[in-house]
Amino acid sequence: MKRMVSIFAAALAAMTLLTGCGAKQPAPETTPAPQASVSMYDLSEAMRSAWGSESELAYVSSSDDNAAEELAYVTETDYEKVDSFFMLYAADGSKSADETVVIRMKDEADAQTAADTFSAHVKSRKALYDVYAPELAAEMDGAVIFTEGSFAVLIVGGNAEAAREAFSDFIGK
Numbered sequence: 580m581k582r583m584v585s586i587f588a589a590a591l592a593a594m595t596l597l598t599g600c601g602a603k604q605p606a607p608e609t610t611p612a613p614q615a616s617v618s619m620y621d622l623s624e625a626m627r628s629a630w631g632s633e634s635e636l637a638y639v640s641s642s643d644d645n646a647a648e649e650l651a652y653v654t655e656t657d658y659e660k661v662d663s664f665f666m667l668y669a670a671d672g673s674k675s676a677d678e679t680v681v682i683r684m685k686d687e688a689d690a691q692t693a694a695d696t697f698s699a700h701v702k703s704r705k706a707l708y709d710v711y712a713p714e715l716a717a718e719m720d721g722a723v724i725f726t727e728g729s730f731a732v733l734i735v736g737g738n739a740e741a742a743r744e745a746f747s748d749f750i751g752k
Contacts, residue, residue, distance in 0.1 A: 607730040619683065622749050623665045626679055629745035630667075630737040634675035640665040653680050653733070660689045662729070669736075676708060676718040677736035681746070684729045693731035697724045701735070 619640060627636065639649045641663040650656070650664055664682040669675035680697070684690045707721035722740040726733050727750065734742050 588632045596641070600626040617683070617750055619663050619665050619681070622681065622746065623667060623679075625745045625749045626676055626681070626734075626742045627667055630677075630679060630734070630739070630742035634669040634677045634736075635676065637668045637673065638665065638667055649683070653678075654682070654693060654731075656682065656684075656689075656693040656696055656731075664665045673712060675736060676704065676712075676715040678704075678733065679735070679742060680733040682731045684731065690726040690729050690731045694724050694726045694733075697722075697731065697733040700733070701738075704735075 623638065623640075633739065640646065641650075641661065643649060645657040646664070649666065650658060653666065662683045662685045664680070666678070666680045668678040673693060682690075682693050684693055701719050701722045701724070705716050706718035717737045721735070721739060723732075723734040723743055723744065727747065730746075730750070732743070732746060
């Protein structure tokens with residue numbers, strides 16, 4: 580029995596010594612995808628500045644307690660597939676149709692599906708404005724919807740093309 584314990588102790592000591600002898604491999608460097616490192620708040624500010632909306636804008640984001648419910652107002656996108664989002668919209672919808680929605684999806688393959696749902700939102704809002712504020716309905720006709728990598732974007736009102744350019748500049752495209 581003593582001999583078995585001695586052999587086991589010797590084997591354990593040898594294994595311990597050998598594990599320190601190999602060349603250490605550096606941990607592989609992992610770099611997050613550029614879009615994953617984009618600050619959604621900073622992006623919203625860059626787009627707001629370029630957009631030029633004169634309306635008082637409300638801000639909603641994925642950081643809010645009721646984020647899933649807020650996002651459901653503009654898209655039927657499965658919230659489990661959303662990484663983060665923000666919305667800027669006219670605080671008084673009776674005076675302005677201004678609205679920007681940016682969704683960063685967890686999987687780039689889902690960005691187009693999210694963008695496709697924006698068309699239904701725009702159509703619904705246009706129908707509402709046709710009845711209650713016809714002067715704002717035309718703004719919905721100029722809605723800009725696009726995807727860029729894992730992002731789906733909707734811009735209504737203001738200078739939509741300038742906001743789109745600010746978006747692309749900010750994410751480095």
